[in-house]
Amino acid sequence: MTRTISLAGTTLELMERGEGRPLLFLHAGEGLASERPWLDLLSRKYRVIAPRHPGYGNSPLIDGSGSVDDLAYLYLDLAAELRLENAVLVGACFGGWIAAEMMVRSTARFSHLVLVDPLGIKISGREERDITDMHGVPREEYLKLAWADPANGDVDFTNLPASELAAIVRGREAFALYGWKPYMHNPRLKRWLHRIDIPTLLLGGAEDRIVTPAYGEGWRQAISGARIEIISQAGHFPHWEQPAVFVERLSAFVDNSS
């Protein structure tokens, strides 16, 4: 069920599926993808709400531009609009950054936070990168860094309809808009992660080379009580490469820390 809702003076395309405890899923920089096995699996236990970030799919950019701050406020407004209570917030990659920006502002409507290989903070020194320059490597190389099995991420664009290609192109532009400089992080965010006062799980792909295990550890140390679990045979998108394990870990965490 995909629908478009109006809020905060803009519109947002979102998918809703399943019943039960609400779960807001914020997608990766790559987009929501045309096939999303993890959403089907999640929707067996939860009422899954998965918006397309402004600029992706049929969600227009906010005022033709926008920042991650805007996305954080937009999704807090969305949670209020949908009257979510005790919801699970899940953010993958870029979506993890947005989720963290929301949670340092307000955790009021959420009971659990799950960050899947999140981007968004700076840990190391000014001459080191925590986050691979995804825009500075050839596509082939990027696939090797981002996926345990690069074939999982390889899309044959020549077979997709023009409308879908346009959505992909718009998504790439939006990703750059939000994360070009500083590259995929907010230099001030780490300073405020202590404000996250709900149980937090960090999930990482064992073969992720977009961000490193040390980066995940930096997140863990900055969020009180957070813990890390590593999913094997997965790269930067464990929810995508190992959907069953991802959902299992996530629900175990939610069930055991209520």
Next chain:
Amino acid sequence: MRVWYFSEMAYHPAWEQGLKQGSLRVVLPNSNFDPKVGHGLLNRYLDEFRLCDEVGLDIMVNEHHSTSTCLTVSVPMALAILARETKRSRLLSLGTPIANRPDPVRVAEEMAWLDVLSGGRLEMGLVKGAPYEIAPANSNPANLMRRYWEAHDLILKAMSTTDGPFNWEGEFFHYRNVNIWPRPYQQPTPPVWMTGLSVETGRMVAERGHVVGTLLSLSAAGPMFEAYRKRAQELGWTAGPDRFAYAAVVGVGATREEGLRRANLAADYVRTSPVVAEPFTNPPGYNSLSANVAMLKAGGKRGGFVRDRHGNPVEQTTAPIEQLVESGTCFAGTPDDVYDQIKALSDTVGGFGHLLMFGQGGFLDHKDTVANITLFAKEVLPRLRELNPEPQRAAAAE
């Protein structure tokens, strides 16, 4: 027609290594640059620009960054020298990549200073910049044109405002006291130029009345100029040839063979220019949605923008000189050949009033460059002046 000589001031001694590494730009380490060789080259290139003033050519300077193809890192720096070394040439900055510059007011100041120094000989290009300029500047490609237009408006306002200071609180740029000193010699601003390749650019530039320039491809110039003329007509004015500029490599010789030889050497600019590491060739948002969709549909293959008369892409990196003459990328041969080629191309695209002459490139040495400039100025320039003559200095901007 006015003819503007220019050279990218290449560092060709590093090209072989760059070709080997698959990129002449962005990622080619500057250990491949020998400062002593560079010292000689920069001074030589500036001498060649100075010669243009003596023989009656106008001068254009451009800039690129982090590249062996072009050592000019700052147009105003080069033009500051040339403003003092020349007396008659008009000086075209083509241009400042204003969406990659953090401080548009500084751009306005530098341009005004140059205009005053040169006694009103400046023409001012405000350009988008090539896709591989994004990485050295680390500017955001996704909102490049929004930033471009804000910088454009601010620069023109800063240059033409005489009762400042004024306030500017836009999306990207913020000042509370804009009041530039000096203000420009030409009122309200020096003539403004933009560059591009597309029909959309043609329309957009027509809406401002600026000069629009394009390069190296007959099949891109025609539709772009036509879109400009049509938009101008819709807005109630007629765009003459002085609104259009075309850039091409020029090699002229006493014999056809000599002209072709010179053009062939200078054309290495065309052959090396697109050799860039893949990730920097198409940053997200730089090219239009439709162009990117077409690229994905074609399996990620990117055709260059140089196309032959039938619209088919020309393989720039290997094209022989004959093919580059055919595509309008080079004008080459005897003075008669070159004049005829320029006139034919101008007629095909509806008439342009400015030729931007790549009169030097890469391995074309000093002696050949001097001969190229001198012969062109003596034998071709006088005839071109009669072709699409410039109207009585109609003020360009606004």
